[in-house]
Amino acid sequence: MVMTNLQRWLLYIGLFAIPYLAIVTGILRAPVLTKWELEIQLLPLVLLVLFGAYSASVVLYRTFTFNDCPLAAKELQEQIALARKDLKEKGFIFRD
Amino acid sequence: MSTSAHKYSILLPTYKEKENLPIIIWLIVKYLGESGHKYEIIIIDDGSPDGTLDVAKDLQKIYGEETIVLRPRGSKLGLGTAYIHGIKHATGDFIIIMDADLSHHPKFIPKFIELQAKEDYDIVSGTRYSGDGGVFGWDFKRKLISRGANFLSQILLRPNASDLTGSFRLYKKNVLEKCIASCVSKGYVFQMEMLVRARQHGYSIGEVPITFVDRLYGSSKLGGTEIIQFAKNLLYLFATT
Numbered sequence: 001m002v003m004t005n006l007q008r009w010l011l012y013i014g015l016f017a018i019p020y021l022a023i024v025t026g027i028l029r030a031p032v033l034t035k036w037e038l039e040i041q042l043l044p045l046v047l048l049v050l051f052g053a054y055s056a057s058v059v060l061y062r063t064f065t066f067n068d069c070p071l072a073a074k075e076l077q078e079q080i081a082l083a084r085k086d087l088k089e090k091g092f093i094f095r096d
Numbered sequence: 097m098s099t100s101a102h103k104y105s106i107l108l109p110t111y112k113e114k115e116n117l118p119i120i121i122w123l124i125v126k127y128l129g130e131s132g133h134k135y136e137i138i139i140i141d142d143g144s145p146d147g148t149l150d151v152a153k154d155l156q157k158i159y160g161e162e163t164i165v166l167r168p169r170g171s172k173l174g175l176g177t178a179y180i181h182g183i184k185h186a187t188g189d190f191i192i193i194m195d196a197d198l199s200h201h202p203k204f205i206p207k208f209i210e211l212q213a214k215e216d217y218d219i220v221s222g223t224r225y226s227g228d229g230g231v232f233g234w235d236f237k238r239k240l241i242s243r244g245a246n247f248l249s250q251i252l253l254r255p256n257a258s259d260l261t262g263s264f265r266l267y268k269k270n271v272l273e274k275c276i277a278s279c280v281s282k283g284y285v286f287q288m289e290m291l292v293r294a295r296q297h298g299y300s301i302g303e304v305p306i307t308f309v310d311r312l313y314g315s316s317k318l319g320g321t322e323i324i325q326f327a328k329n330l331l332y333l334f335a336t337t
Contacts, residue, residue, distance in 0.1 A: 002296075004334075004335060005254065005333075005334045006335040006336075059244050059247050060240075062225075062243045063236070066234075066239045067229065067230025067307070068231075069230040069307040069308075072201065072230075072309055073309050076198060079119075080119050080198075083118065083122035083123065086122065090158050095150070096115050
């Protein structure tokens with residue numbers, strides 16, 4: 001059985017949500033959990049913000065470093081002129 | 097000069113490309129000729145009203161029926177069926193798909209062939225998003241949307257390739273047939289699904305960085321409907337693959 005991407009995400013969310021809910025609803029108790037109560041409660045929000053910041057910085061970085069390729073455009077334009085000249089010599093008639 | 101027995105069939109679906117077709121053919125003949133590989137160019141014109149087919153016939157007279165194969169169709173029927181139509185007539189064991197509007201430069205084809213032969217990849221995909229790859233003619237907004245959409249699809253679909261929506265690729269013939277057969281989407285999202293299906297089938301994918309020169313003539317569109325169509329298909333593939 002191969003999992004779909006959606007099922008894989010639901011699995012990971014479940015693996016996080018079950019212990020998390022057990023802790024915040026008080027089903028799971030331990031002194032260490034009480035000590036870090038606020039931090040644990042805020043954990044999903046923190047993870048979400050971190051992921052958002054990561055995504056935004058990756059996308060922005062990649063946008064700014066996206067190659068512009070002016071040389072490729074220049075080469076193509078020169079080759080178009082060469083091609084037109086050569087094709088005309090071969091007897092081709094451009095219909096434009 | 098190559099001594100390999102392989103033959104490469106280049107599929108060129110066209111619609112209203114009478115200006116670009118002679119140039120793209122000239123460039124393909126130049127670069128494939130220099131590389132020494134056996135090849136054919138299959139032009140699949142979907143009933144262009146501007147006389148693209150007549151241009152193709154003129155080119156066939158110059159370059160010969162062995163090199164230029166014409167397989168026109170009556171009307172515009174979509175990319176997936178154009179490829180199926182082209183494959184049926186292809187005599188090569190490898191298929192190269194590319195756009196005829198000069199955004200894909202034929203100089204990269206020998207690189208695709210070399211990489212495929214070296215690693216025996218099932219698919220070699222051109223990528224605008226890694227290495228020396230890039231795009232000419234896009235403003236900041238267009239780049240941002242493109243990068244955002246690409247990032248999202250990488251996260252949601254885990255493809256084994258960095259350029260999902262590109263359409264400059266080399267496939268083993270049977271691999272292309274199998275990928276098309278399992279695709280359900282149409283339009284340009286079809287290219288994205290092809291690579292996702294390839295991952296499902298366990299096919300190996302190599303990548304060659306390409307420079308993409310967005311239409312020097314005319315303009316390419318990226319509007320609200322394209323974005324909505326992309327999002328819908330992304331979610332569909334996320335839920336089903």
